[in-house]
Amino acid sequence: MADAVASWHTNEFPELRSAPPWVMQEMIAAQPELAAPILADGSPTVAAIAEDIASALDAGRPVTVVGCGTSEHGAHGVAALIAAAVALKHRALVRARPAFTAALDPAPGFCLAVSHDGGTRATELAVAAARDAGARTAAITHDPAGSVATAAELVLVTPNHDESWCHTVAYTSALLAGAAIAALLGGSIVARPAAAHDLLRAATAVEADAAPIAERLADRRVVLCAGAGLDHVTARELALKIAEGARQPTIALELETVLHGQLAGHEAADGLILVAVDDRADRDRLARRAAHVARAAAAIGLPVAALLSSEHDAALPSELTPAGRLVVDLPDPTDLDRGLATLLAGAGALQTLTLQLAHARGTNPDLIRREQAPYRAAAAAGESSSDW
Template sequence: MAADIAEQPDVFARLLEGPPAAAIAEVAAEIAARRPRNVLFVGRGTSDHAALYGAYLAEIRLGLPVASASPSAITLYGARPDFSDALVVGVSQSGGSPDLSGVLSAARETGALTLAVTNNPESPLAQAAELSVDVSAGHERAVAATKTYTAELLALLLLVEGIRAGDGRLPEAERAALAALPGLAAAALADRTAEELAQRYRFAPHMVTTGRGYAYPTAREAALKLMETSYVPTLAFSGADLLHGPLAMTDTDVPVLAVVGDGPGGQSMREVIARLKERKADVLTVGPQGDLGVPAVDERYSPLLDILPLQKLALALALARGENPDAPRGLKKVTSTL
């Protein structure tokens, strides 16, 4: 897991240059030309969190209605919704789960433009889709996904911005800003604060993660990483949902990891942080001014950096608790569901 985490700056650089970037631009141009009227994402686990990030991008940057598919409706109940004029995007590191391939196959049969975003371009998911994007993360050693997650995020960012441009070609200012990401990721990973904080949560019986807007997928992914590597029950809430009831369970014994960026999502978290402090909750903030600091970037880019110290925290916490983060109990790299 440590090796996978450390490779993320190189993965970013690889996606931003040469054949991978050109391939994503070509797919983006094709989607733009087809002019979908809505977008449907489907994914599981970590990839579902990447898909949630893609949903925020598509709604905010493309102005398209976005929804999340319910695979069981198609694979278990045999439903065949009318997907005409929709872009249906399957996101999966392995591309091997039959339910995701089933959704894309059904969507393609009923009129959708289908796209697979995966780390395995030869996978069943990629074969089921009309279009495919290879996130080019390389082999991931650990069961817990790290570099494939951020590669999916970056691929979706490039894809959405390419669609927005119309021809897949990003504006010069956008390309320049993205070119800084590998160096910023390396700087975030060089900070050892996450390792130092692991002892603080070694005996935590449960935790909460929270964020709003682009930060919400980060909160959900951080919760999953903590659960699958350290076995700490962790609940993830949007900042707004946290105030609608779950806030009542927070107190000094419930550590809260709050992702707080510089954009509108981060600004809206100020009330959440204030309310948590009223509850005397143990709050750890992640962001440019946070306890776990990351470089300040455009809010769209923040999820690619905010998750890095949280991955390191999950790794360090697992080790502090005497667990093996590379081989979580009961889990394997490829999970197949119907």
């Protein structure tokens, strides 16, 4: 192993450890401290981004948030927070898009890129294409010298670098930055740093409940992750984390989509994780539909687990989640916007569950399997060329 490491492990890789605690665990633990510096930033860059967004919307032009991987999921969260903050007539103009798609079909107006490490080529191309189309551009990144930041006109720098490639800090940093921007766009968006700090601390402190869920799901052939609305953003990030960190095949679906043909491809060897944290509107209806999905999965033998707010925990019968549930109490909406709370609670819970799955399956999440030669080759095949 030492010889193999010497031949490929450079400073570009995360620290290579032989056993827990993994770097990812330290990154998860560091997240509550992000709330104050990002939400209480008060920087002119946050104000300038908010002003440009408002100007684009007032002119009837779209606001596009782009990213790749975890940053794409962060972009969906950021877009949702911005849309909730602006006037109803403008909400349809705010959307998240995969960076490569946005690069192929750029829109005028305003383009906000999310790229934690700041060097993702597809995101750089999306920003450049947006500028060529007449859009104003900005980036949320940790690296102000990266290619994405260089391509953008405004750069909002997040404080902590994610030292694991199974990104956690990258995701919550984007969400918090999006909330800081949204708070300047609408008076209804409340994002008190102390409330965000306490929520992240509580949501990442669910190891005792996550460990038995991980044990029950560790041998599953495929893990389905499903949620509606903002919970679909969380489900997508959960699926990516499990694939990266626990090296387990996953699929992320919108809650209703599970019931429209998808279950035909699954069997008792698989598992399902329901995400139901968002309780802002029609909570009872959502809980009923989540129950229908759980019963459908159980009918073909899938063990079902869930990430829930305390309100959804009370509404969803306990017998429908035999594989267990993680429950997070959301703060009062006068202290923290419900949309942001939904995303942060989901982030902490999904990351903790992923870490426990990595423990149960005996994997190192930090290098997303690139300590193995075929996976380094796969990364090189996708990342080494700039001919596109």
